[in-house]
Amino acid sequence: MKLTYLVLILSLTWFDVGWCFKRKHKENTTVAVVQGNVIEGEIHETFDYEDLENDLKLGADYNKMSFYYYDDLGQVIYKGKINGPDDMTLAKCHPGQKFTVLVHGWTQHCEKEVMKLLAMKYKRYRGGCVTCFDYGPYASDPNYFRLVRHFRMLRDALVDKLNIMASQGLRFQDSHGWGFSYGARLILRALERVNGRYESVDICDMAGPGFDNRLRNKCDYRNAADNVQCIYTSNNRGTRCTTGCHQNWRMGQCGVYQEAAGNIRTKSHAMCPLFYIAAFEHPFYAIPNKECAASAIAAFPQGYQMGYMEKDKSVRGELFAYTSKNPPYNVLSPYIIQYQTTKLTPVPENDTIFELTEEEQWYGVTTTEQTPETSTNFNDNYFDDDDQEQKTVENIIDSRQTTTISVIAQQF
Template sequence: MRQGRTYWFVTVVFVCICAIQSVSCANKFEENIFFNYYNSTGDLVHVYNLVENQSYPYDEACHPAGRFAIVVFGWKIDCEKYFVRDLITNLTEYRGGCVICMNYTSFSQASNYLRLKRSFKDIQNVLKLKLDFLEQQGFDPNNGYLYGFSFGANLALGAAKDFGAKKIGEIDVCEIVGMAFDSSYSGSPNHRKAAKNVQCLHTSRQYGTKYRSSCHQDWILGDCGDKQLAAPLSSFGSHGVCPLFYNSAFEHDFLAVENEKNCTADQEAENWPNGFKMGYRETRKSQVRGQLFAPTYGSFPFNVPDETAQGSVRHFEPEIDLSDLEKSGSDDYAMDSDYDSET
């Protein structure tokens, strides 16, 4: 009888420990992923995670009746990266409302990509819970915008789909990374479910997804979306310069052109309005579906302008600090090239 009691006691303790560890594991992501809020001048004003349950001091610019935007960066990047801060500045100026950067630096700085990929679902779930929270606070998902780059593009798309098909107003993503993601699809993914409009930019064959017709607009940039003249500006090459193009497009037009290089394409857009351009500022996206092409250049502002187009009045060239570019080179991705065989 005593032996039975001992067994019962040990069993209860084991179950309790497992339950505690499970909660702890879940909280690890909710506690260590933060959402940085920026004011109308682009200054960081609030930092929250999901477990603090703090009251949000909304103001004239950021309140539930207005817009919200969430920026999600990629591997080995953070909210202070120069092109992330440039995007935050652009969003506060051209969009307004709540501008938020999802800061998952505790995980994004993983020493190798494979380690980060293993945490993908947990990180994605935190973003989905944040969207739930914003909706509970009174925000209209239709007034929502998500931006994701590389690994962050998959996070933004996945979280939005889990949140609800086409609930979010718009999503723009730069270079959806294909490594360890493409192999998980049984066929071509449908990212159009993630938002009412999903715009995807493709700049590299090496790291970018092989699926280039899964969004409402799929921009094939530069040399057939495979290579860019500006590639030397990033240690991730043509993959890493995609955010520079997107930021530049707030003030410089990357105009749609015919597929002059005869790039491989399976769903080319049949037509588009005159002056149709890549980026956030294009307001006629609902009129265009399919793959579009735009040339790029090797130095800022990276576009090949139409001499007849009206240029922007502000000409600001962001300072690119080469020491601030991604610290890792192509070998960091290459070391996980056999990932697919492990899953």
Template sequence: MPLFSIFHSILIIFILQLLCNGTYSKLNLKYAILRQKQASKLQNDTFVNQQRIKYDAQKTMRVIFYKNNTKTLETSAYDDTYDLNGSGCSASEKFAIVLHGWIQSCTDEWATSLIERLSYYRGGCVICIDYSVVASSSYMRLYTNFNTLTGAITSIILALIKQGFDPKRGYLFGFSFGGQLASAVGRNLYPHHVIESIDTCDMAGPGFDPIAVDHSKAGKHVQCFHSSQDKGTFVYSCHRNIMLGSCGLKQPSVASQLHLGSHGLCVDIYINTFDYPFYALNSTPPECFTWHEAAKIPDGYTVGYEENFDGQVTGQIFVPTSLHYPYNLSKKQLMLLSKNNG
């Protein structure tokens, strides 16, 4: 009897353990399912929140069309289609898109000057995307909205492509924060849609550096102008990295243009390249330390907006600038500088 009683007790304990384990497993399964539902709900909430933020950003953004340097249409960025007849633009022609920086808008002097130069030299349709409402706040707030703005601008370009605009006839320009946006948008579109050419001016560094980004993936031809060491990026991964002034870190003309600084001078210099020759040095200046590949520069090579991109000239290009407007050096001055460097 005692033996039977012990065996009976062990059997009861074993059965109870099985029941408990079964209940525990069921509870685990129940909580696992609950956690999965909560995670899924969180993902959905995040997606809904992202869509709302994107909607709010697009709601305040404006898409402004220019034809022959005349503003023809201004509309909300949230539109899925644009009235091309009202804009005077044709989907079969070239198009250019301009993206501004922090505390800027499409009405800034440099933006209107660039639109005028693009209209004259490039022709076709020029579009400025104005997100000045978001850009008018603190830089940190603008930076935290970077992905939202990237998604919104990508949506605008996709809407244009849907209407027949061909990325092979497309051009993007971005200054400072807008330069980072131009690259990110191009990389968002890649590989399904490849923008033909992208130019950036002193792409913003704060908040973005030192994270390595391959900006060359943004478009077929990507050239980036560098002009400052305090606001510009140190990531030189474009097809061409044009180092203006002193090693791309400082402009001599900052002495007479304190309100612009070396950073702000970049876009002024870029606009001047349409009308004045900015000659590149044939070799890296001895004072400019670099571990990046230097481009092989043909004699008399000038930099700036380029309609027919020369794929043979890639890498770092050093372009000295002068103290006074229009900030370029003559061939004679360049020769003297090269002789002194030698």
């Protein structure tokens, strides 16, 4: 009898504690949503996506979303709607072409200079049709939590558009995707639901807040495409799940902090698109991991690099690459680049191994005279921690084709 009473008392105590904890968590969640000012480090503990989704039933307003199409210089040539049946024809995209879809992050849109510059790189090095999913007023909402509440609706809109394009001749097996932050989450989940299989998708520091803590969230994104490459640059705005893709690049200091961010805490997250764009012409080479905790370190060949330009898709696991404070942010590894071997050999400090290009000399690899005419010059203050858009403008001189683009600093 005493044992029965003891079990009953313990059961009631456990129920009471659990109920109080659940109520407390619910209260914290409400505060996080209504006030929208939870400290970033606490978002993972207080934000409950499931409750929000149940609280708000949303219908898709396709008129608020657009698809932008770019020319060879990254300029927008056509703006179509989600349900536009003739968009690809009007944008001069033809069946059988390679196809690339870009998805921007929170507070961005498809006519931001960083998106146009990325589109230009894809047009040059991949070719075909390059388009961008613009989710308009949803993305510009200053309340990030409210944007997360629209996730399922935006994801389904993107799925619908990609399936419409497929009916117009788009071949998924020749298609590639790219997404940043919240947009990375959108494209990953959308590609899991389209009527086909994408060739590849590159993911730039996918958002963590509002997603990492979801009970049903799985840390596995490899079903989104035949190859899923993820790049990680932060752990406050970016995800803390760094093993869910085929290649998992942890940049800078273990994928947590970037020297180029300086003292601005959120800037490490915003550096990811700049690293990715720079990597088209300035490689970020994989290096051995010496200091970062890791569970699935990849074996990689010499000269293996982050970004679209790497064509070897057989590598699996966590990869590491140095980043630097100044543009173009890459660091040439202190190892001999020998493609015929997979064994790393340290380079003596006084040896000259590389025949440097003028670009590499200009960026401080050697102390030779600077030649700015051949450089690709990124604005180091491209992203600021201010709420207002900066009016700082700098020319980007492309090293392959002299094209000047005005870069306007933008806040994330």
